[in-house]
Amino acid sequence: MPWRGPSYPGELPTLGWQVLDWMMAYLAAPDRPEYEPFIPTREQAEFVLRYYELHPGTGKRAVRRGVLSRPRGWGKSPFLAAIACAEALGPVVPDGWDAAGEPVGMGWERVRTPLVQVAAVSEDQTRNTWVPLLEMLREGPACDEYPGLEPLDSFVNLPRGRVEQVTSSATSRKGNPGVFVVMDQTEEWMRANGGIRLAQVLRSNAAKIGGSTLESPNAYIPGMGSVAEESFAFWKAIQEGRTRGDGLLVDHREAPPETDPTDRESLVAGLRVAYGDSSDHEDGCVLHDPPCAPGWSPINRLVGDFWDTSNDPQTLRSDFLNQITHATDSWISQPEWAGCAAPDTVVGPGEQIVLGFDGSRRRNRGITDATALIGCRVSDGHLFEIRVWEQPSGPAGKNWEVPVPEVLAEVDAAFARWKVIGMYADPAKWESHVRGWEAKYGRQLKVKSTGSHPIEWWMTGGRASLIVRALRAFHDAVVDRELTHTGPALTRHVLNARRSESRSGLQIRKEHPDSARKIDAAVAATLAWQCRLDALSKNVTRRTVLVLR
Incomplete structure (x- = not known):
């Protein structure tokens, strides 16, 4: 086994080694003129090892939901077919530990009658996984080793249990909990074709019995509201600590953002x-x-x-x-923004920066807009997320309001930590606090919005031409890679922003007024960038004086 060795990237115990051994022993490689055993690639084997990781304390499987995102033709469907076969017949259920302290697996039939499902929004989509699944079972040793196994065209009879295909009739699935569900091409599962409801029902059914699901999307288009997009949003929320959810494994790899298709x-x-x-x-x-x-x-x-x-x-x-x-109406595309990422950049204490601020308070309905404080280092245009306050998801977000004292304290801390030479803030709903910042810090700022209001910079009202100009300057700086950035919320908000045409030119908006996909950090970053441009144009940045003796 060329991939067996120290390359296993996880730190938790795993049933993956036993699952891989089972696949190679009992399954045939699909689409071959003669029988060959199914041998996962090293990359596929590493995914199996992560997917079947166990909690050391409880001994239970750590992953309840998986997302394997690769390009078309990578081999997702046959690989997921092999995992589905293993879930139907192989040692995927934790069964304690052996004398050496290694985990031991058993089949689902020892626990319950297994139902494995291959799901998609159309019958044609289910065939992507279904056809290789049948071939793996029919051409391999599995039928000889498992009496009662019948891989029929429309379903598979297990010695105990069944493998079946599922399409978008979500309501009919409530009484059929699957121990494992393949969810193929979830970038195409939308509300309109029943995909959102289907995914919810399948996941709920699997959760009831301790089962798992595994999605296999290609790259999704942001803003389409697909199952794949929502899964990635959940994963990002976990990574950023915005939800208490866990149990999700996302394995997505794409070409570097600087890839040039013309070269x-x-x-x-x-x-x-x-x-x-x-x-x-x-x-x-x-x-x-x-x-x-x-x-x-x-x-x-x-x-x-x-x-x-x-x-x-x-x-x-x-x-x-x-x-x-990006969506067709995106302001900035993911490759454009990713091309400016500088995740390891640190802005040290005392460095010269400017600030951008966009605030909100509370909404009577929908999700409260975020409040964002973004910094920009004057010397090189590095944008960095100081703090973004967002309404938590789930019960923790009920009746949530922006914690005003925290925001005020964070602004004070920024002025104490860095040499702030300018700050632009959209004062909507924060007028009194912006006035307070102007009174407290206005005299020390080297770049000012106006003489009477050094911080106030309205993003609404009769300033459309100035807003359009600032947005254009920010967009051009991204496309031309004149800036760099760090911050997960900043990235989400920039990619959430949609173009909006006005008589004065291009502006930005949320996808719809009540959308949970906020853009406030993008607005704050635009204000910070405009403040930096004004600082450079007014030549108010710190200079180094060379003294000759």
């Missing part, structure tokens, strides 16, 4: 990253050292598809580079 060398490099072990490039994969042998995904052929002018570039980025790009 062959850059495009090939990006495709090799996206396709990993499945890349057929003669130099092997780029994931492992030494590299794995070439796979099956035709990199040179995909280059030709990118240069076919009849193909849509955004679709190609999503399908083959697996890049989460």
